[in-house]
Amino acid sequence: MANLNIDSIKDRTFDAIVIGSGMSGGWAAKEFTGKGLKTLMLERGRDVKHIKDYPTTNMYPWEFEHRGELPMAVQEANPIVNRCYAFHEDAAHFFVKDKEHPYVQDKPFDWIRGYQVGGKSLLWARQTQRWSDFDFEGPARDGFAVDWPIRYKDIAPWYSYVEKFAGISGNKDGLAELPDGEFLPAFPLNSVEDYFSKHVKSKYSNRHVISARCAHLSKPNQIHLDQGRAQCQERILCQRGCPFGGYFSANSSTIPWALRSGNLTLRPFSVVQSIIYDENLGKATGVRIVDTNTKETIDYFARVIFVNAAALNTNLVLLNSTSHRFPNGLGNDSGVLGKYVAFHNYSAHISAEYDGFKEWTTDGRNPAGGGYIPRFRNVRKQETDFLRGYASGFSAHRRRERNWDGVGSSLKENLVSDELGPWSVGSHMMGETIPKEASYVALDARQKDDWGVPLLKISMDYDDNDAKMKKDYVDQLTEMFTSAGFTNIKASTDQRAPGLDIHEMGGARMGNDPKTSILNKWNQLHAVNNVYVTDGACMTSTSCQNPSLTYMALTARAVDHAVNEMNKRNI
Numbered sequence: 391m392a393n394l395n396i397d398s399i400k401d402r403t404f405d406a407i408v409i410g411s412g413m414s415g416g417w418a419a420k421e422f423t424g425k426g427l428k429t430l431m432l433e434r435g436r437d438v439k440h441i442k443d444y445p446t447t448n449m450y451p452w453e454f455e456h457r458g459e460l461p462m463a464v465q466e467a468n469p470i471v472n473r474c475y476a477f478h479e480d481a482a483h484f485f486v487k488d489k490e491h492p493y494v495q496d497k498p499f500d501w502i503r504g505y506q507v508g509g510k511s512l513l514w515a516r517q518t519q520r521w522s523d524f525d526f527e528g529p530a531r532d533g534f535a536v537d538w539p540i541r542y543k544d545i546a547p548w549y550s551y552v553e554k555f556a557g558i559s560g561n562k563d564g565l566a567e568l569p570d571g572e573f574l575p576a577f578p579l580n581s582v583e584d585y586f587s588k589h590v591k592s593k594y595s596n597r598h599v600i601s602a603r604c605a606h607l608s609k610p611n612q613i614h615l616d617q618g619r620a621q622c623q624e625r626i627l628c629q630r631g632c633p634f635g636g637y638f639s640a641n642s643s644t645i646p647w648a649l650r651s652g653n654l655t656l657r658p659f660s661v662v663q664s665i666i667y668d669e670n671l672g673k674a675t676g677v678r679i680v681d682t683n684t685k686e687t688i689d690y691f692a693r694v695i696f697v698n699a700a701a702l703n704t705n706l707v708l709l710n711s712t713s714h715r716f717p718n719g720l721g722n723d724s725g726v727l728g729k730y731v732a733f734h735n736y737s738a739h740i741s742a743e744y745d746g747f748k749e750w751t752t753d754g755r756n757p758a759g760g761g762y763i764p765r766f767r768n769v770r771k772q773e774t775d776f777l778r779g780y781a782s783g784f785s786a787h788r789r790r791e792r793n794w795d796g797v798g799s800s801l802k803e804n805l806v807s808d809e810l811g812p813w814s815v816g817s818h819m820m821g822e823t824i825p826k827e828a829s830y831v832a833l834d835a836r837q838k839d840d841w842g843v844p845l846l847k848i849s850m851d852y853d854d855n856d857a858k859m860k861k862d863y864v865d866q867l868t869e870m871f872t873s874a875g876f877t878n879i880k881a882s883t884d885q886r887a888p889g890l891d892i893h894e895m896g897g898a899r900m901g902n903d904p905k906t907s908i909l910n911k912w913n914q915l916h917a918v919n920n921v922y923v924t925d926g927a928c929m930t931s932t933s934c935q936n937p938s939l940t941y942m943a944l945t946a947r948a949v950d951h952a953v954n955e956m957n958k959r960n961i
């Protein structure tokens with residue numbers, strides 16, 4: 391019997407454990423297995439195998455029972471996730487439904503999640519920009535949060551490393567505020583986007599409209615073909631899962647690559663409850679999971695643990711990992727675990743029309759979505775009454791004037807004879823929010839989920855800085871649109887709750903001082919050096935770039951560090 395137990399423990403012992411199989415966890419698994427470490431990847435949701443488990447990927451619009459929409463009953467039963475722009479009939483199966491995994495909204499918060507192998511990497515909009523030193527220096531310069539313990543030079547080689555493997559399309563624009571990367575050819579701007587880009591360049595020295603940078607194989611290199619991926623077909627059906635692997639997801643790229651090494655054990659249906667801490671060793675020794683099929687509690691062991699459950703769930707796992715040494719959550723000597731969470735603010739938009747370029751239309755599709763306007767406010771110095779700034783999306787398309795009158799054959803005839811209308815142009819704000827102590831996530835004191843884990847209580851809100859930033863976005867974009875000759879300009883702001891923009895960050899922030907931060911410059915817990923956090927929970931501030939590329943780069947860098955430390959027997 392004793393031997394059996396020893397064997398069983400041996401079977402449950404790995405070199406590395408990765409919690410979560412999404413965007414960042416996929417990278418951790420790829421890097422560990424590539425360096426020869428036997429790695430266990432634990433995922434709370436079901437498996438989603440590339441191609442095989444994309445049930446809607448090749449469906450025509452008329453093959454959907456509800457023509458792509460979701461029935462009212464489903465929408466009404468899911469008021470939170472239904473607010474996400476991508477929650478439709480073709481991809482609803484990749485989203486967490488409201489009642490499946492409840493949480494406590496101390497203040498309104500739309501928590502959009504994907505609990506399956508691949509996480510939200512199946513669903514993302516693939517926008518990928520590097521941070522610059524203007525972003526890393528933000529908190530120190532402007533006096534909020536704590537100073538980032540790293541600068542651009544620390545992460546630049548790792549951006550290059552992950553970009554080459556993932557495949558990022560873009561132009562070398564030569565902008566200090568948005569460093570160039572290792573790009574595949576960009577998806578070009580259309581005629582009106584290009585016109586606006588040239589106009590803005592001629593009028594403003596510090597404002598630029600560039601081709602959006604995105605994780606699509608515009609022209610694959612050998613490394614992408616080796617992954618079994620192929621050129622993006624510009625179908626724009628990405629959220630269904632791409633059978634070509636045309637866009638980067640953990641399912642099409644990092645996870646199959648890691649599996650091919652023979653070093654990865656992927657265990658879906660495994661909710662990590664907590665990380666096990668051994669006081670005598672002063673280290674984490676493993677993790678405790680609940681198998682969601684059998685309800686069994688099982689411990690797994692490893693020398694190093696990476697927490698990649700996505701920002702807020704990573705906070706939950708750490709907060710729920712209590713011991714005599716860490717009564718308030720693993721590594722939480724400072725008391726800041728769960729605090730200083732923040733998010734992106736996309737709640738302002740502007741639309742207009744353009745009466746030129748009538749000889750051109752937009753028959754093609756652009757998976758990058760059009761243009762991107764890097765942050766131009768408060769970049770080099772403080773110039774407004776609010777801190778930090780916003781990037782903006784920009785796109786244009788030729789409108790079709792359709793006559794929807796009639797029913798049956800008369801409707802069909804009316805629809806066929808559609809005419810081209812003016813160009814529609816539009817933009818949305820992508821604003822940075824400031825992490826504050828009062829913004830926090832915590833364990834609910836009373837309610838638990840089906841696996842015995844306390845529900846997460848979420849409490850964060852907008853502030854005056856966000857209101858001023860929104861006003862500035864509207865003013866500046868209105869000015870830029872007006873001067874470009876756009877007409878019928880309509881700016882709008884909405885009252886969405888935080889969260890809907892799906893870039894929540896912080897709670898286990900990086901910093902130099904263990905008294906005010908949870909992680910050091912290598913993403914290691916200050917107090918438990920064999921536990922690393924490399925998803926959004928590690929972010930000291932949010933800046934305004936889409937964050938996932940930075941999580942990927944930080945993850946690859948942290949694995950490299952962890953393996954070096956293991957080789958030196960420091961962990």
Ligand SMILES: Cc1cc2nc3c(=O)[nH]c(=O)nc-3n(C[C@H](O)[C@H](O)[C@H](O)COP(=O)(O)OP(=O)(O)OC[C@H]3O[C@@H](n4cnc5c(N)ncnc54)[C@H](O)[C@@H]3O)c2cc1C
Pocket residue numbers: 409410411412413414415432433434435474476502504505506507508509510511513514515516517518660661662663698699700701703704707892893925926936937938939941
């Ligand atoms: C519609 C949409 C559009 C987006 N667009 C962009 C974009 O354009 N650019 C960009 O940069 N980002 C975008 N994002 C955000 C992006 O998807 C996330 O930043 C990214 O997926 C985060 O990676 P992650 O590894 O932290 O989390 P995820 O990819 O969410 O993976 C986390 C995984 O951990 C699992 N997990 C959670 N808790 C546990 C537990 N206790 N035990 C075991 N497993 C657990 C989850 O099931 C999940 O599979 C978008 C997201 C959505 C939904």
